[in-house]
Amino acid sequence: MIIETRNVSRVYPGVTALDQVNYCVYRNKVNVLIGENGAGKSTMMKLLAGVETPSSGQILLDGVPVNLGSTQQAEKHGISIIFQELNLFPNMNVMDNIFIGNEFFQRGRINEKYQYQLAKALLERLELDVDPYASLGELGIGHQQLVEIARALSKDTRVLIMDEPTSALSQSEVKVLFNVIAALKRRGVTIIYISHRLEELMEIGDHITIFRDGRFISEREVRDASVPWIIEQMVGDKKKHFDYHPAPQGETVLSVEGLTALHQNGGYKLNDVSFNLRKGEVVGIYGLLGAGRTELFKGMIGLMSCQSGTVTLKGQSLAKANFQQRLKKGLALVPEDRQGEGVVQLMSIKTNMTLSDLSLRAFHRALALLRPQKEDSRVNDMIQRLAIKVSDPELPITSLSGGNQQKVVLGKALMTGPEVVLLDEPTRGIDVGAKTDVYHLIGSMAHQGLAVMFSSSELEEVMALADRILVMADGRITADLPRAEATREILIAASTPHD
Structure with missing residues (x-):
């Protein structure tokens, strides 16, 4: 394990988002995390990325307790996150969004030429044909999501958290992202991957963990899991089914x-x-x-x-x-x-x-x-x-x-x-x-x-x-x-x- 949480809870006023959760992240694997909305997935990721701190419990990195009190501290430990909701600046250009807070300085000034070349290489790696000087606000949501991914890849990352990274991507862009994830694994990067698209999880995941109502429910190797088992673990006794019944149509x-x-x-x-x-x-x-x-x-x-x-x-x-x-x-x-x-x-x-x-x-x-x-x-x-x-x-x-x-x-x-x-x-x-x-x-x-x-x-x-x-x-x-x-x-x- 590269990351382990022990009895971690996160309580908001009137809501317990995480309740005594013991969660394991396995080294150099795609660790799939799944659960219904409100299960506590994004809250756990915010704790690991230093966005928020636990109300109680411990987070261990390489077996050693750590205090991830800010995103800067998490990044120093090699943990980066791609948020479910875009965390970008539409009034800035693509290059500045990729390197904001992580600029390359030379003699006290930002080395813009170097940043431009690096940004261009990152975008080409994601097969995104966009000029690094282009305004981010002019791009569609899917392309902005790829810029968010490029920003995460620009850092020295050991653990990369992807919270719904494909929600705004086309099928061709999803394939590119999966190729990038495979390349990151070969370089020794551990991936935590959250998605509601079960077919994606079965294709790309190595290990699956399921949360429900703020609690850890179960974990299993993806090769040993099935879609019916995943749904059963996610929803418990709640039956979810939809039957098409057309409504009477008027004028x-x-x-x-x-x-x-x-x-x-x-x-x-x-x-x-x-x-x-x-x-x-x-x-x-x-x-x-x-x-x-x-x-x-x-x-x-x-x-x-x-x-x-x-x-x-x-x-x-x-x-x-x-x-x-x-x-x-x-x-x-x-x-x-x-x-x-x-x-x-x-x-x-x-x-x-x-x-x-x-x-x-x-x-x-x-x-x-x-x-x-x-x-x-x-x-x-x-x-x-x-x-x-x-x-x-x-x-x-x-x-x-x-x-x-x-x-x-x-x-x-x-x-x-x-x-x-x-x-x-x-x-x-x-x-x-x-x-x-x-x-x-x-x-x-x-x-x-x-x-x-x-x-x-x-x-x-x-x-x-x-x-x-x-x-x-x-x-x-x-x-x-x-x-x-x-x-x-x-x-x-x-x-x-x-x-």
């Missing part, structure tokens, strides 16, 4: 005609996109990274300007409506970037959930008339409905796991009383059990008469949930198929960009 509620948006440097973000959406209908959008799924949602709800095309909601054109007006008319969006666009980290769970609703409905004549009792009642009802694991809605949003934060963002969208709900990668970073909760929620929304449109990079998810599937490539819709006609082969072929 057309949303129409998009010829929506087109251009990149500043040429080319299309969206290229003549047209489709209709009916009440009670669930439409899934499948496509590779950069296909235009996120841009479509942002163009529809007014967060991105489009050069041509129309969006019509219940027969009313939204051409002159801004984002807030479209929200008020019945469009709601759950964004892909949960941390950057979904939550306000300084606010409580309750305030985050009611933020959009307050701006639209809850005001009477002055801020003093907000009716806090009604607000509390609605928040508690939504927490019950979405099965959010929280002891007190007044706690900060950052006290929740990533999956429970995602449920808060879903709740915020539903509290506006929408007619159409747009969900951009709604199960990104959510475990196998919580995914089922989201699937049931999507089905429930459709049966309530809402029109639901969601995007996903997981082919099986789109095929399991959607009444109809749109495929996008290069900003265009390349296929529009009813559920019965959609096959893996057709969807994959349609998602491949062609000149």
